[in-house]
Amino acid sequence: ANFTQGGTAGITLVDTNVSFGTGYFNATCTQDYSVLDSAAPATDPRLTPNCWINISGYPLTPDFHRLRNTGTSPARNLTALGDKSARDFYCGIGVNCITDEVSSIVEIKATNAEAGSCTTNLQSTYTQLSQNMTNVSVTLCRNLLFKDTKDELNTYYNLTVPAGTPAGLK
Secondary structure, X not given: OOOOOOOOOOEEXXXXXXXXXXXXXXXXXXXXXXXXXXXXXXXXXXXXXOOEEEEEOXXXXXXXXXXXXXXXXXXXXXXXXXXXXXXXXXXXXXOOOOOOHHXXXXXXXXXXXXXXXXXXXXXXXXXXXXXXXXXXXXEEEEEEOOOOOOOEEEEEEEEEEEOXXXXXXX
């Protein structure tokens, strides 16, 4: 007996927006960076030591991108690619606005949006996607299932924003 298993994995971005609103670095801070975490937002980020003053829209609840496997087979090695260095993300392509390279970081992590969606190697703690002038790929899940009740992941972002970041949408 033999058969051919057909099917494909198909990834859809269900929730496409992670927004920290509008804010700026607190010039009275003694550290050279602000920390914005979409998994653990603060009701008032000025009360934490992250040196961020928000003007509007800082999330009061966790905010994430939601990924769904819309295919008919598991998605293997689901990977996020840092398409820019952290310096290019915060400052603009080829612009050096950073005096402390260590304070320019973008990190990512994933959680199951539906219990048991990722069955192998879920990246559940923050790992570096980019820093200053480097960027890497991060495997979020090695085996994302496709059944309707087990096919979704949430991805969260931790941004270490250097003090020299210029104004504008990031």
